[in-house]
Amino acid sequence: MSLPRKQIPIIIQIITGKPDFQTEKNGYLLPIPKDMAEVWSEFDIACMNRAIGLAERGRGQVSPNPPVGCVLVLNGRIIAEGWHNHLGDLHAEQAAIADAESRGVTTEGAMAYVTLEPCNHFGLTPPCTQALLWAGVKDVIVATRDPNPMVRGEGIKVLLDAGISVREGLLGTKARLQMQSFMNWCEHRRPLVTLKAAMDVNGVIDGNFSGRFTSEISLDAAHRLRRHCDAIVVGVNTVVKDNPQLNIRRVPLGQSQQPLRIVLDRSLRTPKSAILLTDGGETIIVHSLSDSQGVTLPSGNNGVNLNALLDHLGDRGIQDILVEGGASVWKQFLEEKLVDRAIIIQSSVELGEGPKANLDATLMENAGLNMIGTSNWGGDNVKFWSRSNLEWPSNEWP
Numbered sequence: 001m002s003l004p005r006k007q008i009p010i011i012i013q014i015i016t017g018k019p020d021f022q023t024e025k026n027g028y029l030l031p032i033p034k035d036m037a038e039v040w041s042e043f044d045i046a047c048m049n050r051a052i053g054l055a056e057r058g059r060g061q062v063s064p065n066p067p068v069g070c071v072l073v074l075n076g077r078i079i080a081e082g083w084h085n086h087l088g089d090l091h092a093e094q095a096a097i098a099d100a101e102s103r104g105v106t107t108e109g110a111m112a113y114v115t116l117e118p119c120n121h122f123g124l125t126p127p128c129t130q131a132l133l134w135a136g137v138k139d140v141i142v143a144t145r146d147p148n149p150m151v152r153g154e155g156i157k158v159l160l161d162a163g164i165s166v167r168e169g170l171l172g173t174k175a176r177l178q179m180q181s182f183m184n185w186c187e188h189r190r191p192l193v194t195l196k197a198a199m200d201v202n203g204v205i206d207g208n209f210s211g212r213f214t215s216e217i218s219l220d221a222a223h224r225l226r227r228h229c230d231a232i233v234v235g236v237n238t239v240v241k242d243n244p245q246l247n248i249r250r251v252p253l254g255q256s257q258q259p260l261r262i263v264l265d266r267s268l269r270t271p272k273s274a275i276l277l278t279d280g281g282e283t284i285i286v287h288s289l290s291d292s293q294g295v296t297l298p299s300g301n302n303g304v305n306l307n308a309l310l311d312h313l314g315d316r317g318i319q320d321i322l323v324e325g326g327a328s329v330w331k332q333f334l335e336e337k338l339v340d341r342a343i344i345i346q347s348s349v350e351l352g353e354g355p356k357a358n359l360d361a362t363l364m365e366n367a368g369l370n371m372i373g374t375s376n377w378g379g380d381n382v383k384f385w386s387r388s389n390l391e392w393p394s395n396e397w398p
Contacts, residue, residue, distance in 0.1 A: 040170050047071045047078065047113040048143055048171045054083040054092070055115050055178060060227045061086040061255040064317040066182035068092040071113040072100055072137070079105045086255030093118055093128040097135045108136035115175040117146040117168075118155040129158045142168040143175035147186040177391055181319040190314040192390075195323045195342040196225060197330055197359055198380075200351040205327060206241075207351025214347045215378025223250040225343070225398035226259055229322040231313065235303070235329040236265035245275050246324070260318070262286060264304050264329060268293070286312075302328065306336055327357055334359075334367040341392070342369060342385040345377065 054069030062068075062084050070092035072080040080103060082095025090098060093114060100107045118128035118140070132140065140159055145168065159166050176183055181192050198214050199205050212219060226232060232246045246261045261276050261283040268287050270276075276283040285294030286304050297312060298305040313321060323333055333339050344359055364371070369385040372392060376382065386392055 039167070043076070044113070044141065044170055047073060048115070048141065048175075050078070050081065051092075051113045051115050052143070052171060052175055052178060054081055055175075058084045058086065059178075063087070063230050063319055064182070064185075066116060066179035068114065068116045068179075070096040070115070072096045072107060072110045073113065074105070074107070074110045079103070079110065080107070087257075089255075091119065091128050091131075092116075094126075094131045097131055100135075106136075109138050110136070111139040111141065112137045113141050113170075115143045115171075116179065117142050117144070118159065119146065119148075120155040120158045127155075127158075129155050132159065132164070133162055137164065139165045140167075141170050142166065143170055144168070144172040144179075147183060149186075177393065180391070180393055185314065185317075185319040188314070190310045191230065191318045191321045192340045193310070193321055193323060193333065193338055194225070194229065195330055195333060195339045196222060196345075197325065197342070197357055198222075198345040198347065199357040199359075200347050200349050202350060203346075203356045203358070204351045204354045205325070205357050207354035213349040213351060214345055215380045217378035218345050218347075218380045218382070220250050221343075221377055221398050223248050225322060227251060227253070227256050228393075228398055229259055229320045230318045231260040231262050231321045233262045233264065233321055233323045233329065235326050236263055236267075236269050237328070238324070238326045239263055239265075239270050239274055239276060243271075243275050245279065247279075247281060258282070259322070260284065262309075262313075262321070264309075265294075266299060266304055301332060301336070303332055306332060306338055310338065327355060330357065330359060331363075334363055337368050339367055339369060339385075340387050340390055342383075343398070344383045344385070346381045346383075348379050348381075 051069035051071045055067040058067040065084060065087060067084060068091065069083040070081065071078055080096045080100035082090065082092050082099050084092045093112060097107055112132060118132060120127045120129045142156065146155065156166050184192050200207065200213060226248050234246065238244065247258045248256065258281050261281060263270055263276065263283065263285050265285050266288045268285065268289055268291060270285055286297055286309060287294055288297060288299040288304060295312065297308040300306055323329060342364065364385050368387055370388050371383055372386050373384045374382060384392065
């Protein structure tokens with residue numbers, strides 16, 4: 001990809017030398033200059049949009065890291081690009097530099113457009129700041145700072161101290177939305193909670209009908225949703241009755257990991273022969289007994305204490321959970337106002353007599369959710385609910 005040279009942006013050194021730059025250790029956020037929005041050219045915006053698009057390729061594959069993309073530019077032309085593809089793989093900046101090497105192009109004097117502040121610590125990979133310095137990058141544009149306590153401005157500071165021009169804030173809102181779960185976890189140390197429920201035309205969730213009752217499109221969407229989440233939560237009644245697998249099967253797994261399965265089982269009734277305990281996947285049983293197996297948490301209203309559960313999962317680095325049922329678990333999460341978004345699928349099939357979901361508008365609204373849209377998935381009516389202060393991840397999600 002290349003653009004006319006006349007669109008090359010004018011590089012403005014917002015901060016030069018070795019400034020009294022604020023980081024987490026001495027006060028943190030240095031305000032973005034008021035005129036920052038005025039310095040972005042169409043080329044800048046196009047490059048950062050490209051980086052955000054590249055980052056999307058890592059969604060569902062990089063957790064607990066966020067999806068990140070990077071574009072390298074030299075003399076007004078995009079010379080290389082990269083993204084964080086899966087956990088343990090190269091970070092976006094490193095991948096872009098490797099892409100340039102594979103193409104035989106120099107990165108000396110290049111500009112990097114990165115959707116997240118480069119890290120300056122050793123994890124599964126070396127620091128991205130070192131990679132940028134080694135590559136001879138002279139200018140860096142960052143969409144948003146990294147709120148991770150291990151970074152928080154330190155990556156930018158290292159680059160500035162090395163004499164690299166750094167600007168920030170370009171398409172920051174869009175980048176933060178893409179990293180929504182990561183940003184939420186960094187701030188609250190808890191996962192976002194998505195509730196997914198399916199029912200028949202009369203609101204029944206279990207009747208005389210054998211087999212799946214939602215459409216193929218709905219089933220595929222449910223498995224995509226699983227791929228985007230770190231863990232799936234169900235109650236023990238669901239395990240006892242349905243013996244579910246709770247894994248990703250209907251869509252390509254790619255470089256994703258199968259989600260952690262969590263069974264809320266206050267009294268340890270999960271059968272030892274359950275698929276969740278015998279298929280080799282990771283499952284934790286959450287209970288409230290004095291027992292060494294599983295995870296012991298305090299009792300709550302009609303089950304395990306859900307606030308304690310979310311704190312525990314946050315401590316494990318879980319950033320996105322999917323609550324799949326059953327009805328009592330849905331009700332508990334909603335009544336305790338712990339659901340961030342919900343996807344409610346209603347089939348045209350009639351299951352006959354049976355227990356109902358009881359997920360009416362009053363319950364959803366009392367839980368702090370607003371209906372933000374509807375869709376039709378192969379004949380199933382789908383309603384999307386979200387907290388008023390939480391944007392939907394994207395129009396294509398899940």
